[in-house]
Amino acid sequence: MEHSLTATPQNRDSRRQASGETPTLVASRVYIKGKQARDVPVDELARVAGEPDHLLWVGLKEPDAVMVGEVARQLGLDSHVVEDLQAKHRLPKVMDYDSVVLVVAMTIEVGASDGLPVYGETQMLIGRNFLLTIRRGAVAPHTELRRRLESMPDKLARGSDFIAAELIDLLIDRYNVAYDVFEKAVGNMEHSLIVRGLEGLHIKRLYQMRRDFQKMHSSIAPLGEVCRRLGHLDFTPISAAARSHFNDLSDRVSRVDRLFDNLGSGLAFAFEAGMLIEQSKQTDTTRRLAAWAAILAVPTAIAGIYGMNFENIPELKWKYGFWVITGLMTSVCGYLYYRFRKAKWL
Known part of the structure; x- marks a missing residue:
């Protein structure tokens, strides 16, 4: 389970839980050379972030402006950084603020109830000795990645830039999972179009699928450029060792993007074939x-x-x-x- 922590004293946390609200601070942990992990309340983030050999990883989910502002104040972030953290981003991007780097990635997951794509946003603010992640609209948590890294202290000790690269790698894995689901759906629709033409086909569903693939392309493709910039440009919080990792991620993003693009093209070709069959009929x-x-x-x-x-x-x-x-x-x-x-x- 994710660690449910609060930004305020325990009496306020009790009221939040009693009211049924979902805590926006899902994890806040500090690691000393990749080991000795312990939870850290929000009001102690400033003290922990300033200690040497400490790595702070704070995870927020659907935070409000108050929570983002409090965490930013504890980490000593500039007002421009806070504005970008609170803004809603439509495309992946990377923003450099000298001492910190903000990476925005789009998430694509499959709805458990209807099998439709679910789009979200994950922000990763990379500092010298801290990483702040904010999830909006994303369904799956980062708990498994956190546990896996905690079981490998040597990797966790590499720093916040390495964790950010692992997070992007996790998002790419989820792109592949979504691709497997949509590939089956497209295969069934292609078979129906080839065999029966447009007869009995839900045109609205076909149109929505084509729109979804266009949106997936626009959500995934820019992430490749983001990883290339992180791998080639000199950002203060990004070490030379992490840059090669980001370069590899750029290639992975490009491959996944081509897979989704091929799905959209295959669906378009199948629709054209269905139109020809219908015209022939x-x-x-x-x-x-x-x-x-x-x-x-x-x-x-x-x-x-x-x-x-x-x-x-x-x-x-x-x-x-x-x-x-x-x-x-x-x-x-x-x-x-x-x-x-x-x-x-x-």
């Missing part, structure tokens, strides 16, 4: 109707002529007239039917 129906109209036009025309009630119509009083006309109509209709069948119109 409509063309076949039009041909059948035209063929039968031509066949039925012959007896209709003859019957219409002999039904005009003129007295002097050839063969009108001939005793074989009916059978001759009936045979003529049958012969002409049969010949037309044969020709249309040969032309595959019927």
Whole structure:
């Protein structure tokens, strides 16, 4: 379970829990050379962050402005940093404030109830000896990553930049999980389009899937550029050892982005194939109707002529007239039917 801590004394925490509110501070731990992890209240963050060989990792979920402001005050952050932490970001980005670096990444997960994509945002503020993570809209926590790193003190001791790289790697893993789910959904829809065309297809669902893939592309692709910048540019909190890790992450992001892009392209091609199949079906129906109209036009025309009630119509009083006309109509209709069948119109 995530550690549920508070930014205020325990009596305020009790009132928060009694009211049923979800605590915004889900974890606040300090590590000494990757070991001796312990929880730290918000009002002690300033003291802990200033101690040497200490690494502070604070995790917030859906925080309000008061919580963000209090944590920022404890960490000594500039007002511009606080504004960006409280802002809602639409695309991944990296912002340099000399002493700290803010990395924004978009999260893509699959809803457990409906299987639809769930979009969120994860902010990572990287300092020399602290890491502040803020999740908004993201469903899955970072608890498993925290536990895994705590079991490997040597990696945890590498610093906040290494933890940020591991967090981005975790987000990429979740991109792959979402891709596996959507790949099956697209495969089923492609099969339906190829076999049945647009018949029985939910056009709104197809349109929403194409929009989702466009949004996924716009959410994932910029993260590759963010990782490239972190791997090549000289940011104060980013060590040289961590830059190579960010370069590797940039390649991973590019591969995942191509996978989602291929899904969107495959869905578009399948839709075009379904349109062609549907047009072919409509063309076949039009041909059948035209063929039968031509066949039925012959007896209709003859019957219409002999039904005009003129007295002097050839063969009108001939005793074989009916059978001759009936045979003529049958012969002409049969010949037309044969020709249309040969032309595959019927």
